[in-house]
Amino acid sequence: MGHKIYAYLDERIRISSLMGFLLNEPMPGGSRWAYIPGSMVFFVLILQFITGMMLAFYYGGTPDHAWDSVNYIDHLTYNGVGVGRLIRGIHYWGSSIMVIAVGIHLLQVFLWGAYKRPREIMWLVGVVLLGLTMTASFSGYLLPWDERAYWGTIVGTNMIGLVPFVGEAIKDAIRGGVGLGALTLSHFFTLHTMILPTLFILFVMLHMVIFRRVGPAGPFSGSPEKLEATKDTFYPRQVLMDAFGMLGIFIFILALAILHPPGLESVANPSNAAYNPTPAWYFDWIFELLKLIRPEIVGVVGLPVLIAVVLIFLPFIDKKPVRSPFRRPFAVLSTLFVLTAMLVLSLMAENGYKKLVDVDRAAMLRGQTVFNTAGCMGCHTLFGKGGKIGPDLSEEGLVGHSVHWLTVQFVNSKAHFPDSIMPDFTYLTPQQQHDLAMYISSLGRMNWPDPTKTP
Ligand code: HEC
Known part of the structure; x- marks a missing residue:
């Protein structure tokens, strides 16, 4: 056949x-x-x-x-x-x-x-x-x-x-x-x-x-x-x-x-x-x-x-x-040079990227302190702990709210939820509001250090 x-x-x-x-x-x-x-x-x-x-x-x-x-x-x-x-x-x-x-x-x-x-x-x-x-x-x-x-x-x-x-x-x-x-x-x-x-x-x-x-x-x-x-x-x-x-x-x-x-x-x-x-x-x-x-x-x-x-x-x-x-020593040496440069630059990027996160991390850690002292946990759950009145915030960073949206949420929740029972935290300074927003938007996001742990 x-x-x-x-x-x-x-x-x-x-x-x-x-x-x-x-x-x-x-x-x-x-x-x-x-x-x-x-x-x-x-x-x-x-x-x-x-x-x-x-x-x-x-x-x-x-x-x-x-x-x-x-x-x-x-x-x-x-x-x-x-x-x-x-x-x-x-x-x-x-x-x-x-x-x-x-x-x-x-x-x-x-x-x-x-x-x-x-x-x-x-x-x-x-x-x-x-x-x-x-x-x-x-x-x-x-x-x-x-x-x-x-x-x-x-x-x-x-x-x-x-x-x-x-x-x-x-x-x-x-x-x-x-x-x-x-x-x-x-x-x-x-x-x-x-x-x-x-x-x-x-x-x-x-x-x-x-x-x-x-x-x-x-x-x-x-x-x-x-x-x-x-x-x-x-x-x-x-x-x-x-x-x-x-x-x-x-x-x-x-x-x-x-x-x-x-x-x-x-x-x-x-x-x-x-x-x-x-x-x-x-x-x-x-x-x-x-x-x-x-x-x-x-x-x-x-x-x-x-x-x-x-x-x-x-x-x-x-x-x-x-x-x-x-x-062809020149060809080999230039290859070695380029490969080494790529490796070194990649390692530098690794450190640079970590440093970049550290800058955010500083704001984030200040925000964490604000979060812990403002009584947010009375209503919100974070990684299994806290109140059940408000939504669980463990993965809030994945929702994709902007820093601006979050800041408004802290000082005027009714702008987003007309019948909101979340208090207006107007006593927070703009810096504190920003730090808090950085912290909240880090929650549940990949590539970020565990926000519940202090370094
Ligand atoms: C008295 C309870 C209460 C307290 C205290 C409280 N919240 Fe809320 N929060 C709520 C409720 C309830 C909602 C859901 C929206 C609504 O119906 O008001 C909410 C919504 C939110 C949202 C939006 C969630 C979303 O994506 O829809 C964020 C972010 C938030 N709260 C952060 C905080 C932070 C940060 C603090 C502390 C500074 C805090 N909340 C304190 C009750 C509270």
Whole structure:
């Protein structure tokens, strides 16, 4: 039966020569584990396509529905299994892993000298794919429309606004207005689900077509005779190694999705100016670096331009044919320098971020004292203790009230609840009101130290 189908297809679509072309690609120097990063990136991209389509089935791309639909996805179960959250988890972690895998792939091509003649164009296509990956992770960030998404995108688009002359216009065009709204969400959704996937398909195909035209670069050392002698074809050994790599990365992403499902903060609240957005951890180093460069615009505009220029012109400037990293000390040292700088900056960001929280923490702790002395616990429960007359405040920070709203609540509860029995705490100074609001808005929020414990 099988061979009949094969013969049928072979006669009509020449399947055997196609398979031969795909699988018998010669690998100078033989197949090896060192070649798997590229196919791992490809696999994660396919995974993002599939899970992204699944999410799009349930996603509502308007400010009224986006958050609710994501929340719905998070609670979607099939036979008691939280499949919705699992699929979102895979997509969420897939994006982080893809950024990292692309980074590793790029680093390897750089160290192996595989971008050198005749692979300059293939490198350039790879740089475009890197840009697409970054744009995909930036545009996907907004879609859940929670506080983190909203404020993260405010910061990101504000940076674009710093570009001289055209920045403001580009920023407004991306946002579809002065602030973030329905148009912004449509823009990001279209970019994320239509424009980027199309470009991805085009450029990945181009990347692979060129790859098949010029062939794999092969190991960086060894005489042509030796490489010829140890030659191998893509199938079966390299296919198997690639498949193992893909399986490994899939299990890794799956484990992350199960053990650390992505969170969903409270729905985006444009008046919650107290919100402190933080970038994804793998971008920490960029933000830390940007903080060090003054004036701001030099970093925000100069840094991406510098990175782009270096990546684009690298194969045309570095034209020496020598590929081995052992004979290219400058390449190796500059890689080490960049990696160390990234690590140090990330650690600095970690400390800086903690310090930032400490600043808030000071206000928060003063607010805690106000809370404990003003008798709020007579009516409100906090982490299981206190009165039942008013609502439990243990997760009040997740409700997303602004500092202003909270301040009004303390001094004039009737403005919010006409028949309120909550007393007006007008004797509190503005500073005390603010501190109290900082404390209340920290309750139940992730990333904040446990507010019930004093340091
Ligand atoms: C006499 C009881 C009472 C006391 C004391 C009291 N509250 Fe309230 N509080 C309430 C009630 C009841 C509500 C619910 C709204 C209403 O119907 O008035 C409320 C509502 C709130 C809310 C809004 C909850 C929400 O999201 O809807 C906050 C925040 C709050 N109180 C904070 C405080 C703080 C801080 C203090 C201490 C300075 C305090 N309350 C003292 C009874 C009290």
